[in-house]
Amino acid sequence: MFLINCPYCGERDQSEFSSGGEAHIERPKQPTELSDDEWADFLFMRKNIKGVQFERWNHSHGCRKWFNLIRDTSNDKIHGIYKMGEKPPKV
């Protein structure tokens, strides 16, 4: 149960949030131009790394805003939080 510092509300318990998986996977602007493999890559393939990972999180039981979070999946240390559309901070 970690603490997450929502960029809109401040520090809250993890139970208020839901995880949205890997961040920075942009939905292709022109899906019809993509091959099956390219589309499958967007749709299904996730890195799921052990270590520092960029993730999407939603303050679902709070302000309902989505934001990005940098988490080390091996020890749940959070190395940074930034709003959607912002550049990730250096880790």
Place this chain on the structure above:
Amino acid sequence: MSNFRINKTNFVDQTNRISFKFDGKTFFGFKGDTLASALIANGIHLVGRSFKYHRPRGIMTCGSEEPNAICQINDKSNLTEPNVRATEIELYEGLEANSQNCWPNVKFDIGGINNLISPFIPAGFYYKTFMWPKSFWKSVYEPLIRKTAGLGKSPIKPDPEIYDHKYVHCDVLVIGGGISGIISAKLSAKNNLNTILIDDKKELGGSTIFQENEIFKINNKISKDWLINEINEIKKLKNLQIKTRTSVAAYHDYNYLLARESLSDHLSKNEKDGFVRQRLWKIRAKKVIIATGAIERPLVFNNNDRPGILLASSINKYLNYFGVTCGLKNVIFTNNDSAYEVAISLNKKGIDVKIIDIRKRSESELIKETEKLGIKIFWNSTITSTFGYRKINSIEIMSLSEDGSNVIGEKNKISCDCLGMSGGWTPMVHMHTQSGGKLNFRETDQVFLPKEFSDNRISVGSSNGHFELDEIIKLTNDTVKKFLNIQETDLDDADISCSKELEKRNIWLLPNYISIGKNKSFIDFQNDSTAKDIKLAMREGFKSIEHVKRYTTTGMATDQGKLSNMHALGIIAETAAVKMGSLGTTTFRPPFTPLTFGTIVGRSVGKFFDIVRKTPMHEWHVKNNAEFENVGQWKRAWYYPRNNENMHQSVQRESKAARDSAGILDASTLGKIDIKGSDATEFLNRVYTNAWSKLSIGKCRYGLMLNEDGMVYDDGVTTRIDENHYLMTTTTGGAANVLSKLEDYLQTEWPELDVWLTSVTDHYATASICGPNSKKILKKLFSDIEFNDQNFPHMSFKNAKIGGIDCRIMRISFTGEHSYEINIEAKYGNSLWEKCIDAGKDFNITPYGTETMHLLRAEKGFIIVGQDTDGTMTPIDLQMDWIVSKKKYDFIGKRSLYRSDTMREDRKQLVGLLTDKPNTVLEEGAQIVHEKNNKPIEMIGHVTSSYFSPNLNKSIALAVVKNGRKLKGQKLLVPMRDQTINVTVSDFIFYDKNNERLNA
């Protein structure tokens, strides 16, 4: 009888006598006793039988590590509780306890036969034996195991007690109220930090609180007196909260800890009335100081499990804390100095005691004092066996060889009635490792210690491997100062005197002249695993500690291996000739001590178990005899039985009435999302499969929503209220998820869109009126509206007023009948409903529930997302090609409809099924096959919806079948347990194919 109570102490009030029952017999103890101390005072040690061999077992410890003294409490009440440790439960008037795990009783135990056949019950016995034959499980093995090995009975009635949850935040949490915890808490609180100190006992002080030996002094005071003074001081500190009878169960990430506080477990029935029984504390601490102490290790030798054999330190606590001696002729068996304190204590009370020490010799201060008192010490010796059935009566000792691997010389028998054993100390590192900390192994005394501290978590005292008094005080002081950034403290120049241990010798499995296969050297007392079992497991190829543990069940009982894990590891290391530190440990998982279910659940029981959502018309449904169905958290009217109708009869009547005249449904639970913004139309184009640009104001349209993988996700009708304003409806169960998904796209993929979403599900109540007479009823309700197909066509909406209140009327249909949905502000919902019922009286308006709604829509072949779909159905699979726009460049899931897999022709597709015998109704979920003769039989699909249709007077079903589109008219089989049903694939619209009734 109670000649074992030989001492008066400050901790037991010997003027306050308490009666209790153990195994049906009445005994007396005193306020301040635990059940265990009261039993020992009455001369009772035999309290249970071991798990596998049913050997007699006695009280072995004085705390949460107790493996044997496990009781069923208050057997006849609602609150009977199994697996309660006699060493932890405080005595109260009227307590009734029974020993567990012995049938028919503790003194004569049939399972004890296992002990006689024990050569045949080796490690993995249960795995190996009970594998075969299969049929024996139900009839022979399971009843036998349950009867002889049952770990208590669970209560069968609802728990009448109250439990609580509480959230707390603090600067510093100190776990453990022994000497190092008290020092830490004082330093923290005195430096203006909001501090909580937690201890599982009823009072602070750990084992120092009854330490009377004059060798151990702090600032010239005996350590006990010094500590009592400290405790009195910290009790005055304002920003220190002390929680006794509270044990930390779990230590999670980011210093989030769970602790259970026992508030009334120590009170008698009369005293506890109305009290909360236990409270779960959810603690967020900025910093945590772990001061959980250490647990004494047993020694592993032949027959080390008889009643009357205890941990040496427990004998000391019973003597100096409870005033009870465990025996009158004691032997202490040790490999270290700490047990000498016990011997000195016994001797000073005039009780006979001898010492057997596996070490060759030592000259420490404690040992010098022991010798001065004339206590006999057998150096370099070990116990080779013990004797006595219900309690130990003698032991046999021999000398150890030079390297300790063998016994030599004469066998020497010593009579005794109590044996204390001390194999050194194991730091309680559970909290440290639960929080993610790693461990190091210290060779000198073979202990695992916290490897590293973090900025917000340290371990101090013996849980950090400091066992000498001067170390405990000096190093705790230094560590806490650094951790909390404190400059100087009172303890910086404390004057401490103590005895220091000079010699160490550790032998995990003590040698014997009896071969390992024939002796009983127990490691895990509760699960009855012996050194032999571990060696056997290793011979059979198990190498990892985690595997050996599971195969032999060592460390897997309710004490979670607190006493046994280290010995198991040590013996594995010795046998495999590897360094113990290289083996690692087993994982320490929460909870540290078991939690009751009541504590975990807290107040979330009964009507607080889950949120119940009711529509504004709920009371009307109740009054009109509705049966309810749970749909998510909603209570929905399911059907309305009349005159003892069963469900089938009600549904048949309701379905017929809806098509013959008029029916009314409470549709308030449908998800409703209000959509506003200048890009609202574009947004709908992107989230639904069909096109929305041409929908004019005042019109409604059905939409299908996919996931990005092309699978159907939700559906519903959306109404264009205004140029930039829509009202979307979703399925009842999908409402919250749909809103979240739409928000996700808006915030993360299309932030450029000017669209605002608001959930309005609870804001509107909806009455849906259908049937050929629905128009007439609406006319009565809204006299100023012209209800004809020009002015108010199907799939359109109008603003209206009823009784002066604004409402919206949508002409839409989920039944295939001419139909209207009236939406009104929720608080007027019931009044609207009653007006509709009133206006419909002349037309036999019939309220119908969800079951009839499902039947009516199935007659029309309308799908229910989640019933006819399961996350693997595309719109094409559902034969809904018409709703997928070919013109739109993109929408969620579009690209996936052109993947090779989604374009396969032999995917499962929605079809109708008609049974050859029209009265046979298929079971939903039933499998469908082509033919039954060629095995394996290919499963080609399953039934998703099935009803007897009163309007068609035959059975109808929807199903998904491989290549179903091409199978129309073909015969298929639905094999059931007792028959095979013949069916024919049909169109899935069974009723009114040309939609004539919509405009009737």
